[in-house]
Amino acid sequence: MRKYGPIPANDSAFEEHTGRAAKRAGVTPISFPHPRFAEVLACLTGESLVSVILTGTAGDGKTHLCSKIWEHLQGEAAVWASNNPYINLTLPSGTTLHVIRDLSAWVPPQGAEWELDARNLLEQFSDGLFSAQTSDYFLIAANDGQLIETWRRLPDSPAVSKARALFEQLLVEDQEEQPGVALRFFNLSRGSSAQLFDCAVDAFLNHPGWKLCFEGENGESVAFGPKSPIRRNYELLQTPLLQQRLRDLLELCDYNDLHIPIREILALLVNAVLGHSGNTCKDHLMVPADVPRIIAEGSVAKASIYNNLIGGNLRESRRESIGVFNYLDRFRLGHETTNRIDSILIFGEADEALQSYYDQYLGSDTFYGADASYRKAQSDYVESADEDLSNSRFLEMLVVQRRALFFKIPTKEATDLHLWDLTVFRFAGEYLERVVRTVHPNLKGRVDRHIVSRLVRGLNRVIVGMLINDDRKLCLGTSLQSTGAKVSRIYEDSISVVPSKGERVEIVWQGNKPALQVTLSEQISEVFPLNLVRYEFLSRVAEGALPSSFSKECYEDVLSFKSRLLTALKKRRKAEAVEGDEFILSFQRLRLDENGNPEHRTIQLNLPATP
Template sequence: MQLSIFASVVTEQTLDPSATAESWIKFVRQYGPIPRNDSAFEEHINKASRRAGVMPIRFQHPLLTDVLSCFNLTEEVRSVVLTGHAGDGKTNLCHRVWQGLGGDPALSDSSAPYIRHQLPNGLMLHVIRDLSAWVPSQGSEWEPEKVDLLTRFSESIHSQNPTEYFLIAGNDGQLIETWKRLPENLAIQKTRLLFEDLLVEDRQQSDGVQLSFFNLSRSSSAVLFDSCITAFLSHPGWQLCFNEGNDTRIEYNEYSPIYINYKRLQDSLLQSRLRKLFELCDYNDIHIPIREILALLANAILGHPKVTDRLMLPTDVRTIIHDRLVPQASIYDNIFGINLTDSRRDSIGVFSALSRFRIGEETSNRIDNLLIYGNTDETLTPYFTKYLANDPIYGASEAYLREQSIYIEGVDDDDRSKGFLPMLASQRRALFFKIAEEEVLELKLWHLTVFSYAGEYLEKVIKPLKTKKVPVERDIVGRLVRGINRVFVGMLVNSDRELFLGSSLHASGARVCRVFEDNISVRPKNGQSVKVDWYNNRPILNVSLSNNHLESLTLNLVRYEFLSRVAEGALPSSFSKECYEDVMSFKSKLLKRLTLRRQEDGSVEEEQHVFQRMVLDDNGNPIPREINFTMPD
């Protein structure tokens, strides 16, 4: 079988003649943050799509071609394990592989967690597309045929000439737990240890093992977002709602919040800003599964705090318009799940992840002056007109202008703030998606988030390293070094040309470490250097003490923000403890490296000990001063 025959599985999104605008909206609602049995989500969506007469929202998973290639009979065939978080698309990916290999559609459409298919070479492919639904529940006895099947899998992947192949999908925790519960034998034990190693080391293969291991939770959330939003917005179901024949229906015309949000979600600037948040989640080691991205998109269009389940139906629209509640359907709030209850919002990973940016809570004096006084301050009026007055729906609505006036002119602080402050937070969220690219620096866009250096992190660290393969700017490296120096030494060190290693007579992890151990040149010199490199799809800070001694610190978003703020004189309490401990742990590794280097070059003193105490000069540069003493006999 040639790979080209099945490598591109076409995902068509079609409509049944019975489909209506109402049935489509009800179907989209099923993707939203409503209570349901998430363990059977794929089956639930398939049933809902058949009732609505529409195809589910589908797209080709970024890993589909790689998974299919494992079953290419012109190459070496390998068994496959798909793991990851709930909602990563494992079950659907199994369906696409089955479809690509010519499996019986009736079996694929069934709810059976285990199906099998004979490959053209006569060998059998066993597919367990939902491991958690197939294995016995905790405390129950194993059925002999299931033990036999998983034992055969464990033996086959360690065989050079397997006689059958497997495709197994299961959450990472379930995967390890299943192999722990199986009756112990050598093949089962080797396979369990193999899974643990592949997960911990983030590898797809192991030498001598006929297995490809795909951890879907390592997929880029930003790349998944690109696929999700394209498939979501381009689905023909929207044509049932928004076409010339429906223009006069209030549920779908230009006054409908469903229509307004659908159009705004198509805005390239909004999509770009939202994608950057997903990208920042990736570089902050937070993965957003496909299911949760689709939940966000459905909520973005249908969210409203005053309707059942906080998601609009067409029947809600007339009342919302009549009661002047359209502003509460703001897509800019819905993206962050503000329409949901606190408990529901916190229980959904994507909204919990986005809440960490604190968009709506963070601000600057200029932004708040714009939002509060912008329509009367001539220096701010152009911005107020552009971003609020020109948007009477989700910007300067009647309700906003009324509460703004009360806030400015009111006497009782509590009363005047009660109605306006939530609106102020809503407008900050809206501004994050509205501020034009050419005004990002002027209005300090990223000050609307807790990560004020996030824009720089993407544009001047991630982008040049990942796409251009060019060094990070010297000033940025210098700032990071200055931040690290201040943490390492515990004083307001200003030096950014050398990295100073300090310790204390009590412990190297003390807050203030005045005992000078060594300094490392930032610019390459005698094997020493400090630079930001790209490794394993992440930026890392590499510190070389010599040609043979190097230690690295992964620069995720939180650490980058922490070091940058410390370098500028602030210690952000919101995330300082964890970051401080990470940086101090890095310091301990460097001190161990320093000891090894000294042992190799013979510079370790035995009888006479020389200590150097660091003091800062007027410019904040550490100056070592020697203190000599000899240990008693």
């Protein structure tokens, strides 16, 4: 298991590396069907055969998926076990399947000459894509940047140029196929990290090797017995609440355009069970021989799964270098808190109003709750003088306990204890439950009107640059200088949030995430994709946060959306133009009343008609 973890040895041939390690240990590797396995297999075994390209980032499971296809098509195991990046077999249809399982190992190094066989094979593939008759099909695994670069380096020909343009278009436009081209293009980086987690955690927890550890004589040993942190972490990882909270975080990464490949999800699971923040374990990952010493020295709490899930056991530089921990760290889980949460953690044992929470979340947890070291540090912190409040040891413990609460607080108490205030994304829970899981195509629900209104209020404050309280209309304003001015006092128009005369503002599903759709007429509309950061930004601004201080990128995104809305407004005016309007020029100056509602005063100029 440790070979799948966040260890410094970053072997590029990960599939072969872990496979050899499993073989030496006499156990089976972690394995599960890739969510896209059936689709890829159908391309090579169905009635209409097509070639397949598997692309994506490193660790997306391209090589593993190739191995399962090879195995299903009854390719020889000895051939797959060879180091040759190119292998082939005869399909049931009598045609030939060419497998390039690692494109980077097949092409020559940068600056070197092409080998004739390698060049001819890729040119044959390029020709076959646009040929009506072919008996050769390909399965190619390549990182996305590497794929385009390879076809740029090939000697130019009509078929090579056409293939390169096709790959670029499929990547940029996120398409899987084009009519008339015998190719399916699977970008595995576009897959759901949450869905991959579901597959990976099931395969990880149900690996037969765990039974050998926890049953029989091994289960009575110190390393795997009742007091073992390895065993405790494994048991906690099986709890539905912890799995759901972790899945929520990964799903939010998906909707924040942060993809987590299979390799890093496995590293996360291994780190969750084996992680230890002390200096007694190599690479901060436990092995059975470490457990007796950890128990003897009283550092079991440093193996807390709640801390390991965020990579808290790893050095900062190591944590930042691994995508999944880098992304999870952006939630700032444990560094954000509320007065009530900290009161429970610091004073809960002595406060009757909070004692039940303290006992439930800390007192009853004999592994990672209020142990002797926590109580000692807590007492020192409470009794210290004001100038000594920077008790770093206890403050570090507080971070870990806040993380633990995020995974412990049951759903029924999540609202009361403001669960998502433990992260920097206070509206993340609402975004998941009441937006994503409402308008998703499988559910086709409608988002509550007050959520839409709050987002509109946030948009109004950014677009106009004033503290507008109106959330019933989307107000469009400009400046005499530019549409990107911080304050826009020239009123252009407003769009009704509630459907009225063809106008409406609503949250719809677009592509792979929700979006705010502003409809100006039945023929004219604009959409603003709502990833997690944008949703949080607009919600915070609606509550009074300064737009430019929260997120400069989101602020500029909204101003860009404002420009598109103003362009759409011009389109509508042109379609609705009335004869004689071209001789009337009017300005409407925007101001706010005492309640923050927009008012506008019209200044009209009558221009003489041109003879």
